[in-house]
Amino acid sequence: MSSDSERQTDHLFQQRYSAECVRVNRFMIWLMIGQWFLGMAFAIFLTPYTWIGERHSVHLHVWMAAVTGGAISAFAILSIRRAPKAAITRHIVAGMQIFWSGLLIHLSGGRIEAHFHVFASLAILSVYRDWKILITATVFVALDHLVRGIWYPLSAFGVSIESPFRWVEHSLWVIFEISFLIPGTRRLRKEIRELCQGQVELGIAKATVDDQVQARTADLQAANVELAAKTEEVRLLSIVTEYTTNAVVIADADIKTEWVNDGFTKMTGYSQDEVYGLNRLGFLLGPKSDPAAVKKLRSAFEDNRHSQLTIEKYRKDGSTFWTQLEVIPVFGDDGEVRHFVSIESDITKLVDVNQQLAEKTLEAEKLALVAQYTDNAVVISDAKGRVEWVNPGFVRITGLYLGEVVGRSRFGLQHGPATDMEKIHTMTSAMASGRGFDQEVILHRQDGEPYHTAIEVRPFHNEHGEVTQFISIESDISVRKKSEADREKMQKQLVDASREMGMAEVATGVLHNVGNVLNSVNVSTDVVLRQLRSDREAKLVQAAELVASKGDDLPHFLTEDSRGKHFCKYLESTARTILKRKEATLAEMTGLVKNIEHIKDIVSMQQAHARKGGTSQDFSVHEILDDALRIGEASLTRHGVAVHREYQKQADCVLTTDKHKVMQILLNLISNAKQAVNDVEVGEKYISVDIARCDSLLEISVKDTGVGIQASVLDSLFQHGFTTKKTGHGFGLHSSANAAKAMGGKIAAYSEGLGHGAMFVLSLPIELTVENTDETTNLLVNT
Amino acid sequence: MANSDLTKILIVDDNREIHKDYEKILLPGYDEHETDAAEAAFFGEETLARKVEPQYHLDHAYQGQEAMEMVQSAAESGEHYTFAFVDMRMPPGWDGVETIENLWTVDPKLQVVVCTAYSDYSWEEMITRLGTTDKMLILKKPFDNVEVQQLALALTEKRRLADLEKWMLREMEELACEKIELLEAAQSERDQLLGSAS
Numbered sequence: 012m013s014s015d016s017e018r019q020t021d022h023l024f025q026q027r028y029s030a031e032c033v034r035v036n037r038f039m040i041w042l043m044i045g046q047w048f049l050g051m052a053f054a055i056f057l058t059p060y061t062w063i064g065e066r067h068s069v070h071l072h073v074w075m076a077a078v079t080g081g082a083i084s085a086f087a088i089l090s091i092r093r094a095p096k097a098a099i100t101r102h103i104v105a106g107m108q109i110f111w112s113g114l115l116i117h118l119s120g121g122r123i124e125a126h127f128h129v130f131a132s133l134a135i136l137s138v139y140r141d142w143k144i145l146i147t148a149t150v151f152v153a154l155d156h157l158v159r160g161i162w163y164p165l166s167a168f169g170v171s172i173e174s175p176f177r178w179v180e181h182s183l184w185v186i187f188e189i190s191f192l193i194p195g196t197r198r199l200r201k202e203i204r205e206l207c208q209g210q211v212e213l214g215i216a217k218a219t220v221d222d223q224v225q226a227r228t229a230d231l232q233a234a235n236v237e238l239a240a241k242t243e244e245v246r247l248l249s250i251v252t253e254y255t256t257n258a259v260v261i262a263d264a265d266i267k268t269e270w271v272n273d274g275f276t277k278m279t280g281y282s283q284d285e286v287y288g289l290n291r292l293g294f295l296l297g298p299k300s301d302p303a304a305v306k307k308l309r310s311a312f313e314d315n316r317h318s319q320l321t322i323e324k325y326r327k328d329g330s331t332f333w334t335q336l337e338v339i340p341v342f343g344d345d346g347e348v349r350h351f352v353s354i355e356s357d358i359t360k361l362v363d364v365n366q367q368l369a370e371k372t373l374e375a376e377k378l379a380l381v382a383q384y385t386d387n388a389v390v391i392s393d394a395k396g397r398v399e400w401v402n403p404g405f406v407r408i409t410g411l412y413l414g415e416v417v418g419r420s421r422f423g424l425q426h427g428p429a430t431d432m433e434k435i436h437t438m439t440s441a442m443a444s445g446r447g448f449d450q451e452v453i454l455h456r457q458d459g460e461p462y463h464t465a466i467e468v469r470p471f472h473n474e475h476g477e478v479t480q481f482i483s484i485e486s487d488i489s490v491r492k493k494s495e496a497d498r499e500k501m502q503k504q505l506v507d508a509s510r511e512m513g514m515a516e517v518a519t520g521v522l523h524n525v526g527n528v529l530n531s532v533n534v535s536t537d538v539v540l541r542q543l544r545s546d547r548e549a550k551l552v553q554a555a556e557l558v559a560s561k562g563d564d565l566p567h568f569l570t571e572d573s574r575g576k577h578f579c580k581y582l583e584s585t586a587r588t589i590l591k592r593k594e595a596t597l598a599e600m601t602g603l604v605k606n607i608e609h610i611k612d613i614v615s616m617q618q619a620h621a622r623k624g625g626t627s628q629d630f631s632v633h634e635i636l637d638d639a640l641r642i643g644e645a646s647l648t649r650h651g652v653a654v655h656r657e658y659q660k661q662a663d664c665v666l667t668t669d670k671h672k673v674m675q676i677l678l679n680l681i682s683n684a685k686q687a688v689n690d691v692e693v694g695e696k697y698i699s700v701d702i703a704r705c706d707s708l709l710e711i712s713v714k715d716t717g718v719g720i721q722a723s724v725l726d727s728l729f730q731h732g733f734t735t736k737k738t739g740h741g742f743g744l745h746s747s748a749n750a751a752k753a754m755g756g757k758i759a760a761y762s763e764g765l766g767h768g769a770m771f772v773l774s775l776p777i778e779l780t781v782e783n784t785d786e787t788t789n790l791l792v793n794t
Numbered sequence: 795m796a797n798s799d800l801t802k803i804l805i806v807d808d809n810r811e812i813h814k815d816y817e818k819i820l821l822p823g824y825d826e827h828e829t830d831a832a833e834a835a836f837f838g839e840e841t842l843a844r845k846v847e848p849q850y851h852l853d854h855a856y857q858g859q860e861a862m863e864m865v866q867s868a869a870e871s872g873e874h875y876t877f878a879f880v881d882m883r884m885p886p887g888w889d890g891v892e893t894i895e896n897l898w899t900v901d902p903k904l905q906v907v908v909c910t911a912y913s914d915y916s917w918e919e920m921i922t923r924l925g926t927t928d929k930m931l932i933l934k935k936p937f938d939n940v941e942v943q944q945l946a947l948a949l950t951e952k953r954r955l956a957d958l959e960k961w962m963l964r965e966m967e968e969l970a971c972e973k974i975e976l977l978e979a980a981q982s983e984r985d986q987l988l989g990s991a992s
Binding site: 530532547554573580585595 | 800809812814815817823828833834835838851910935936938
């Protein structure tokens, strides 16, 4: 029996005993109270008769009984009350009980029967099961009997004389009782103790069992909790693997596929059955898969390492996708690899997005480069037109730094004396009303230098359509303006050069034509010379002299002489020949003259082109016409062409334009008319020149009764190089038309067809300065 | 082969005046034979050794394409043109060089006289395009009558000699062939004889 259990046993026993004592105490209290009443009853009913005979009064003993008894009982009760479990209480109770026995014996006058109370008390006291109190009781009995035997034997034994050793007898009987009471109580006590012990042991055992059970229960609970947690975890994991779009593959230590999740099937198109047992490594890879990545993967499997890599894989349908692959080896307790878990996520989109991002970033970088390095000034201003940001180009152009202009109005620091403030006003008000614009304006740099700039401003709207910012791009166009000016200059030079070239063209064309004409001139002169060199005339003179020398012999000579006979024939023949030759020569000469005139025309036309863009001067229309007709007069006269003039009233006005050009045109038209008329054999040959006024236009018409113009040809008349004349060069009308256009007018040609003459009308815009004059001059120039 | 007595000449120029000029130069004018004879008879002189005026037949083309057609038909009919005067500038059609190139494709023997007052080509360019050849001569406008006459004379003679040479060569060949045949025949005869003799 361990000390602990002993202790417990003791404790338990004490508890039980105490409880028992308390119970017994309660009984004893009643007993004490009962005994008091009994004592009282004895005292009241017995003691008086026993002591004094029949004296009937409340004897002293009654009071003694009441008081002593009361005291005894009270003392016992008090003790009990005070310390119900204390051993001393029991002893006191035992003592008191014996005192009651004594009292009752006393009150009963030592009656023998009262002594039985002692034995009863002992038995009652044994209920306490405390043998020690029995001893106490015995001692008290002994003492009481001894003391009362000696001093008051009456009260004890009922006899006054008593043997001094009666108390021993009584005590012996008490001892006798207690001699088996004590072992009994002791035995009882022991039994109870054993019981207690047993109980304790049981209790301990039970406690132990309880503990164990509790422990086990606790363990079980803990295990349950863990299990629950694990189960939950597993459940969640299974949800993950079931629903994740990532592919999860579990392969065994030989890298053969054991299990794949739905995500795998979705990603690759292969079901679990299709891939079961297949080697995890080579599967799904293909030509596009980066060999370096494949190598890395292989080494991860071989070395049982955890690895992560990106690789391109193939689906069942042959398409490819980018995947981020994580291979995790799972080790068993023995340290050997049991499984390979691989988790893949489809990062094709990511790869694409990354690529796009890279592209966008590149683009953005490029754009940033643009903004950074462009020579144009880029300014971002807020909705109110205040500057938020400027690029380096702005700084370059204006000399103003971001710090100086930020927060200020857009053009605040940039205008200066050369700036057109109205334009600035227009721009700022446009921005105020949220509009964009394009504007060219002169602004000033920080150092005051003005520069031309082309500003392009665009508003920027947010998703609600409100204007949040303005973006303005300025380009310094000073250079451009200058180059424009330069270009204009160059263009003018070019125009001049091309004009010169054109003239050269014309000149070469002219030379070609002149060359041709000269050729004819050459040939003609040659022929004429040849013809003139003939010696026929000389021979004729010789012949005449010969004949004259014959004198009177002439008839004979003419008829008889062998040579003279031929004279007539010779004369006739020679004469005819000479005449023919003369005619031929004349024809040649005529042709020659024509050609020379033609050359003159060509040259004068060339001169017309050579003349630069003429000066504008005031001249009278009538005058210029008269001049033109006078110039051509000789030729007109020679050819027998009549000229009519019809100058309309109100039509003498002053033209303010290029006099030379007009003259050239008129000469050309008149010459053409003349030539046309020339070719007409029959009918009247005349040219009529009219001036008429039509609204703001002056019309000069040159009409001829010449050969006319075919309708089909009318359109082509003014083409460069076009001519219907045999010796025409085609320049006249073309350059005349151009000249007319240059003056703001035009030339029109009319004809009713071949043989019906033609009319050319030159229209020019006028400024009427002279009042209308009633004048119709009709001159007939004729031979 | 130019067998006719008249030399055929083709004038190619867009300017009609020029054609007239050529005619004036190359064709005989009015006939003065009668008067010459009468004169000679009267004065009792020997009839002047008349210049044998060469006889030319002139054809006229005003554009390059036209000339091409005429040369082609002449070549096909066997009566080739002896030579052609070709102008350099003949708008709107082919220019002179183009015309000559084309003429030579249909009649490689044709001699040409390039005749112009102005050219778009430098002479070097022209020679590069047409090649260094004796079939091309140059005559600048304005020209003298005698230049044309001499050219015509020389070219005609040149052609005649060329034709003659060819003809003679052919005759020679034929003759040679004949002779060879005869020789071979004689050889074979001899061989036969010798063969039979031995």
